[in-house]
Amino acid sequence: MDVKTVCLGMLTDGEASGYDLKKHFESSFGHFFAAGYGSIYPALASLSAQGYVSCKEIPQQGKPDRKVYRITEDGRRRLLQELDHPNPSHKVRSEFLATMCFAHLMTPDQVQTVLDSRISEIDRYLTMFDEFECTCMEQTPNGMHFTVGLGRAVMSAMKKYLEEHGHILLENPQIGNRPATG
Amino acid sequence: MDVKTVCLGMLTDGEASGYDLKKHFESSFGHFFAAGYGSIYPALASLSAQGYVSCKEIPQQGKPDRKVYRITEDGRRRLLQELDHPNPSHKVRSEFLATMCFAHLMTPDQVQTVLDSRISEIDRYLTMFDEFECTCMEQTPNGMHFTVGLGRAVMSAMKKYLEEHGHILLENPQIGNRPATG
DNA sequence: CGCAACATGTAAGCGGTTACATGATTAC
DNA sequence: GTAATCATGTAACCGCTTACATGTTGCG
Numbered sequence: 001m002d003v004k005t006v007c008l009g010m011l012t013d014g015e016a017s018g019y020d021l022k023k024h025f026e027s028s029f030g031h032f033f034a035a036g037y038g039s040i041y042p043a044l045a046s047l048s049a050q051g052y053v054s055c056k057e058i059p060q061q062g063k064p065d066r067k068v069y070r071i072t073e074d075g076r077r078r079l080l081q082e083l084d085h086p087n088p089s090h091k092v093r094s095e096f097l098a099t100m101c102f103a104h105l106m107t108p109d110q111v112q113t114v115l116d117s118r119i120s121e122i123d124r125y126l127t128m129f130d131e132f133e134c135t136c137m138e139q140t141p142n143g144m145h146f147t148v149g150l151g152r153a154v155m156s157a158m159k160k161y162l163e164e165h166g167h168i169l170l171e172n173p174q175i176g177n178r179p180a181t182g
Numbered sequence: 183m184d185v186k187t188v189c190l191g192m193l194t195d196g197e198a199s200g201y202d203l204k205k206h207f208e209s210s211f212g213h214f215f216a217a218g219y220g221s222i223y224p225a226l227a228s229l230s231a232q233g234y235v236s237c238k239e240i241p242q243q244g245k246p247d248r249k250v251y252r253i254t255e256d257g258r259r260r261l262l263q264e265l266d267h268p269n270p271s272h273k274v275r276s277e278f279l280a281t282m283c284f285a286h287l288m289t290p291d292q293v294q295t296v297l298d299s300r301i302s303e304i305d306r307y308l309t310m311f312d313e314f315e316c317t318c319m320e321q322t323p324n325g326m327h328f329t330v331g332l333g334r335a336v337m338s339a340m341k342k343y344l345e346e347h348g349h350i351l352l353e354n355p356q357i358g359n360r361p362a363t364g
Numbered sequence: 365c366g367c368a369a370c371a372t373g374t375a376a377g378c379g380g381t382t383a384c385a386t387g388a389t390t391a392c
Numbered sequence: 393g394t395a396a397t398c399a400t401g402t403a404a405c406c407g408c409t410t411a412c413a414t415g416t417t418g419c420g
Binding site for chain 2 (some may be wrong): 001005006011012029031032033034079081083084085086087088089090091092093094095096098099100101102103104105106110113114117118121133141142143144145146147149150153154156157160161162165166168169171172182
Binding site for chain 2 (some may be wrong): 378379380381382383386387388389
């Protein structure tokens with residue numbers, strides 16, 4: 001599943017422009033599927049060329065024409081096919097954790113800074129999740145509540161772990177800045 | 183931070199071959215930083231060309247020469263530089279969650295299958311974490327215990343959430359296979 | 365006066381994945 | 393017999409990121 005498929009899925013909720021979808025990617029999808037304009041616009045162009053979405057151009061003053069996309073019946077069928085995989089992946093790529101593996105080569109200050117900045121990012125996400133639950137509509141699909149809830153559960157667990165166990169990274173003497181002796 | 187840097191970091195624990203590092207990537211690093219031979223071997227070649235690691239070739243019968251890499255003082259300095267970033271990223275890319283966002287377009291059977299397979303993958307990781315704590319040595323850096331512990335905390339929270347809230351994805355009637363009516 | 369929001373796109377580049385290529389040994 | 397383990401590598405490909413390009417409206 002790629003950005004194209006996710007765009008197609010988002011369009012089952014109603015028509016939208018690339019700009020609209022980007023906001024969606026930032027808010028509700030941000031914690032598990034990032035995408036920038038550089039992927040979204042080409043994705044929509046490709047979906048359109050394949051007949052999975054139709055496009056309505058709305059003229060505007062001073063801005064480029066707003067292009068509003070709507071999913072077609074073909075697109076709906078295609079999406080259903082894409083959703084029919086029993087083992088969808090869930091991948092993490094964490095420079096943060098990779099860095100923490102080598103905490104014993106860093107100064108306590110460096111480690112503490114990294115830990116603190118991770119916790120603030122988690123807090124930003126947690127705030128976003130609360131805002132989502134406040135502003136979302138009654139017809140918001142269960143799946144969205146589910147993914148936001150899961151995001152909250154996972155982020156809270158991570159924050160708790162960082163607060164309770166972060167200190168083990170600061171306990172032992174650092175060896176990184178001393179010449180090798182063995 | 184890329185595969186090259188992580189390889190460099192792994193080599194601070196002692197010399198190793200590309201094949202050895204791959205096993206490391208699969209076990210302790212598997213849950214947050216995946217890498218295959220196609221990234222590891224070119225990474226080691228590049229590190230070697232830049233003088234960050236030295237290489238000792240050990241002849242073998244029937245197999246290619248075993249190439250054992252050791253980090254140099256230059257490499258150690260380089261690693262320390264790479265570790266000196268205050269905001270290392272932590273990115274998730276989840277086809278699983280993307281799929282669950284559209285659970286209302288799928289049949290309950292499809293959703294249940296996806297949920298079950300995710301839980302078994304979590305169980306595989308949890309088993310791996312237990313094995314790590316059993317087999318690891320006394321001199322294993324704190325950072326490794328920390329990342330495995332965090333992995334366990336996060337995976338457990340995810341599993342619990344899936345078990346307690348998965349049902350909300352099965353509650354409402356599916357609409358995906360009916361023609362659009364609005 | 366400057367910044368954020370609105371609005372769409374292109375193109376180069378990079379890093380990682382996947383498939384291919386080779387082949388002995390050992391355990392089931 | 394056949395699968396797994398040991399052992400290294402190349403090359404094509406793919407998709408995403410980043411930087412670039414353009415321009416108005418409205419708010420503080």
